[in-house]
Amino acid sequence: METHLPKGYEPRDVEKKWYQAWESQGCFRADEHSPKPHYSIVIPPPNVTGVLHMGHALNNTLQDILVRWKRMSGHEVLWMPGTDHAGIATQNVVEKQLAAEGKDRHELGREAFIERVWRWRSESGGQIIHQLKRLGASCDWERERFTMDAGLSRAVREVFVSLYEDGLIYRDNRLINWCPRCHTALSDLEVEHEDKKGNLWHLRYPVVGSDRVLVVATTRPETMLGDTAVAVNPEDERYADLIGKTVLLPLVDREIPIIADEYVDKEFGSGAVKITPAHDFNDFEVGKRHSLEFINIFDPSGNVNENGGAYNGMERYAARKQVVADLEARGLLEKIEEHGNAVGECYRCRTVIEPYMSKQWYVNVGPLAEKAIEAVKDGRTRIVPEQWEKTYFEWMYNIKDWCISRQIWWGHRIPAWYCDDCEGVTVAREDAIVCAHCGGTRLRQETDVLDTWFSSALWPFSTMGWPEKTETLKKFYPTSCLVTGFDILFFWVARMMMMGLKFMGEVPFKEVYIHALVRDAQGQKMSKSKGNVIDPLSVIDEYGTDAFRFTLAAFAAMGRDIKLSTERIAGYRNFANKLWNASRFTLMNLEGFEPEGIDLDRFDLSPADTWILCRLAEAARETNQALRDYKFNDAAGVLYAFTWNSFCDWYIELVKDDLYGADPAVKSRAQSVLYVVLESLLRLLHPLMPFITEEIWQALPGRRPTTFLVDSPYPDGEGLPYAERGVAGMELIMETIKGIRNIRGEMDVAPSKQIQAVLDCKSEASAAVLRDGAGYVKALARVGELTLGVGVERPAQAATQVAGDVEILLPLAGLINVEEEEKRLLKEIAKVEKDVELFAKKLANENFVANAPRHVLEKDRAKLAEAEEKRAILQESLKKIQALR
C-alpha cells in the first residue's frame, strides 16, 4: 500500500502551489455578464500602511469562507479588494521616514511630499495584499482598487460637489478637535476618550470693587489665560448679588464679567465656572449665548501664543505648571483636588487633542442619516447580530455634522477655489479656472484634504466604477454582505449607508455581519506597545493557513472579544493532520479504483456505509444552515465532529474489514463509499480549509468535472438519498461496541487480548441487527468468540453492560476481577438510578402529566422504562457477582 502523500501534512509548499494555480487560472475572477445569481462583498480596505494583524485575519477569513461557499454554491461571486490611502496614518509614516533623514515635509513642499508618498506606496504599500493572499483570500485581484486611484478620486469629487450643490456641505468657523502633533482638525469620532487621573484646581478670582474672591474649579488651569467670563447658575443665591459684576482675571489682569447661565451645576465644585470660549466646547456655547470674547491662547502646536502674555511660547503643560505656581505665589490657589477626567486623544498619534477655533468644512448629515435609519428599520439592510442595530440607531439619531477637512497633504484635496478678487468660493468637478461669482481668474485651491473616511464611505460603488453606469454596478450592486468589526460601525458602515442611499438610491449592502475583535489570551487588546501581538504570519508559518483559518472560524461566535490562544490553533493543526491521515488511508486503499460513473445505488450498502452517508448528508445540511446564519463556529464544529468522530473514529475503523477482505465486490463497494464520503467532505471543508482540501482532492484518483476543488459544487446534503434508510441499527451496534469497550477499559483488560462476548437480545430485531454487525463488534471491541440471539445461553458469571434492549455479557472466566466488576456495576447502577429517580419524579407530577406536550411526555416515559430496565439488569448482575464473594 502506497501513496505519494507524505506522512504529515506540510502546509508551506502546498499553499503556495495552489494559490498560484487558482489565481493564474482565474478562479477568483468575477464576470458581470454571467447568468448566475450574484454574490458580492467589498473588502474593508486595509490601510496601505497596514501590516496584516489578527483583526484583518479574522475579517478576511470570514469573508473568504462566505465567498468560497457561495462560489461553490453556484453564484457568480465578486469579492472586491483594495486598500485605503489612510490620510493621516500614511502621512505620519512618510513623515517619520523624512524625520529619520533629518528633513520635514515643509522643506520638501507639498508636491514633492505627495510624490514621495506615492513612491513609498509603490515600494512598500502592497505588503498587506501579499499577506491576504497567504491567508487564502480569493479576491478578484484584477479589480484591486485604491481610494486615491483616478477613478475613485473622481467619485470623491462628484460626491463632494453634489453634496455642496445640495447645500449639505458648508464651511464654518467653530471649535473643533485639533491634534497639535498632526496639525489637523479631527472629526468627533477620531477622538478617543480615555479616563485619566487628573486634578481639579480651585482658583481664586478677585471680585472687582470688593474684597470677595470667586473660587472657580478647573481641570485645565492654563486655559485661564483665555478666560473671558465667570459663570454661575442663575438660581444660585450664593452668587446672586455678583451677577453683572466683574472679576479681575489674575496673571493677565483682564476684567471679565460674572454671568448667569443654566449650564452651571450649583452642586459641582464651588458652583462658579471659568469660561474659556476658545478652548472648551461647553464654554464655546456659553460664549456664543453671552456674546463673549473668544481669545485663542494657543498656536497650532499647542504652545501658548502672544495672547498668553508672559507665557507666550511655553508648551501647554509647561504653561500649566507655571500658571499654577504663579497663582500659588500670589495666594490665588485655593486648593488642588484629585479628579478623574476623560481626556481626548488623537486616534492616530495619541496626542491629547486641543479644542481649537478654526474654519472647517462640514457635511450636514442629518438628512442622510434619516434615510440610513429607514433602510435598517424596514429591513433593506439587515444587521447581524441584531443587537448592533440598536447601537447603529443610537448613533444615527444623535448624529452631529461631520467635519471633513484635514490640514494635511496626503488625501483628496477639496475641490474648492477661493477668489482673490471677490472672495467667493467656487466648488467644481473640474479644476476651476474662473471664479463662478465674479469671473476673476485669481483663484487659489483649498489646501485642505478630505477625511479619509469620506472616500471609504463611497467604497461599495466607487470601486465598481461609479459615477459611470457600469455593468459591474448593474450586476453586483447592492452588495450581498459586508463583513466587519464593530469598531468601525460608525466610521465606515454608517457612512457607507448614508452615501450609498444618497448616490445609488439603494443600500450598499443587504446584510452586515459584525464580528468580534481579536484579543490576546488574557483578553487584552493586542498592541505593539503591550508587546502581546500575535502575528498572523508567524502563526501561518508555524501551524499552516488552514489550521489558522479553522481556528478563527471556530472562534467567530464570540460576542465581542476573541481571546486567541496558540493552544487552540495547535488543536486545529492536529485536526488538519487528522484529515490528512484519513486521506492517506483512503488513498492507500483506493488502488486500482476508478471513480468514474460511481453509483452507490448499485450496491447493497453495509450498515456502516448507510450510517456514514446519512451522517454526511446531515453534516452537509447543518454546515449550509450554519453558513447561511453566519454561525461560522457551528459550521466548523459540525465539520470537525463529522471528520474526526464519525469518519475517522468510526467509519474508517468499520470499513477496514471490507477493504482488506477477499471479496472484490465488497471491497469495491467499500472503496466507493469511502471515496464519495472523502470527496464530499473535502468540498464541505474547502471554504474553511482551502489549501489542504485542494491538495488532497487533486490526489484523488480519476477525473472529476472541474479542474479545481474551488470550482466544484458545494454539497447541500439533499442529493444523498440515504437518510431514510436510517441509522438506528448501526447505532445499536456502536452502543454495543462501546459497552464492551467500557467494561474492558474500566477493568483493565489488555487491548491486545481477544475476549469472549455474549449478547442477549430482548428482540429479534436487535438480534438481526447485531448478527449483521457481528464483524464490527468483533473487530472494534476485540471480541474473539461472539454468541448472540434472543434467549441465548448465558454464561454463569459475567460482567454486564446494557445497550438498548441488548444485554452484554462478558464471561468472567479467568479474565475479570470480581471486585472490580462489583465496583463498576455499582457505579453504573448509581448513574442509572439517578435517571430513574429524575424521570419517575417528573412523571409522578400530575401537573407535568397534565400540561407537558405529548412528545415530551412520551419521550420521558420511554426513558424511564429504559432506565428501569437497565437498572434491573445491572442489579441482577450485581447480585450474582456479590454471590461469588
Added chain:
RNA sequence: GGGCGAAUAGCUCAGCUGGGAGAGCAUCGGCCUUACAAGCCGAGGGUCACAGGUUCGAUCCCUGUUUCGCCCACCA
C-alpha cells in the same frame, strides 16, 4: 450620566423557539492495534455568578444585586 455585552467543567468557550448540561485543552488509567503518538481506547470533573418571580418544568424568559469588559456622552 446613558447604552451594550459577559458571568456555564481546572482553563478557553459552545448551548437553536424554555423539556434529562456540551466541545477543545488540561487531568487520571490503559495502549506504538499495519492512516495518524499532532494518535487510539476508557474514565473523572459543573448548586450554569447571587436573590426573587413567571411556568407543570428555567442555564435559557422577567425583576433586582454583585463582578468584569466595551461603546457613547460637554459636568468645569
